[in-house]
Amino acid sequence: MLMDNRELIHISDYLSTHWQHPNPLFAGGNDQRSSENSLLLLFYGSLHKAAGYNWQNAGRTLIDKTYLRILGLCTRMDMQGLSTDELAARLDDFIRRELMPRWQIIRQSHGSEGLELAQELLDSASHALFEAPSMHAQTSQILFYLCPQLPLLVSEQPLACQEQLNTLPVLPRPQTFAGDAQQQALIRQLIEGSDWWRRRVLGAWRSQAERAVSPA
Known part of the structure; x- marks a missing residue:
């Protein structure tokens, strides 16, 4: 598919403008936790915090079932008949077995160098x-917000192509961030210091293009 720079900029501007808006697919658009900014805090922010407390969470799951319900509805994720309780468990x-021992490696696994690990985690998460x-x-939707440094897209083809990312124009990106000072700093660093936002926009453009060419 030939990329349209003007369309990419338009998508990025729209996503950036609505970055902190609640998603209408959850609670009628009245729950702030469903915004894109908040999804990153609920998933990546929760793991970042857990890592700072030696992965202890008072016997609760590291990612609450409600967070999975929000993500599932916002992304229209097919949970394959699983309840949010079962999926959270x-x-x-999976987090404690696959992500926790490699958390520091995962946080540095970006670009082409992270593709092998991203593929491995997609496969292991599927199982x-x-x-x-x-x-x-399904697993790319979860890992995209859980491990945002990994070179993933929310798309039919979830592995990000670095060459394609490098050809993207300068894109508008979020300038304001939700949460307390530490949460704001965490997400600001992600948006400004990684290619997560570019991958978010590219994934949205791909999904739009795929829908446009799908048979009625």
Whole structure:
């Protein structure tokens, strides 16, 4: 697909403008936790905080089932008939087994150098969460917000192509951030210091293009 720079800038401007708006697909657009900014805080922010407390969470799952419900509705994720309780329990096991021991490596696994690990985690998450070999449409949606440094897109083809990312124009990006001072700093650093936002825009453009060419 040939990329349209003006369309990419338009999508980025729209997403940036609505970055802190609640998603209308959850609670009628009346719950601030469903905004894009908040999804990063609920998933990545929760793991970042847990890592600072030696991954202790008073016996609760590291990612609350409500967060998965919000993400599932906002992204129209097919949970394959699983309840949010079951998915949260499986995700907790996956985090402690696969992500916790490699958390520092994951946080540095960006660009082309992170593709191998991203593929490995997509595959292992598919088995751990959905007991299937290739549920990448679902696992990429979760990992995109859980491990935002990994070179992933929310797309039918979830691995990000660095060459394609390098050709993107300068994109408008969020300038304001939700939460307390530490939370704001965490997400600001992610947006300004990584390619997460560029991948977010590219994934949105791809999804739009894929819908446009899909048969009616």
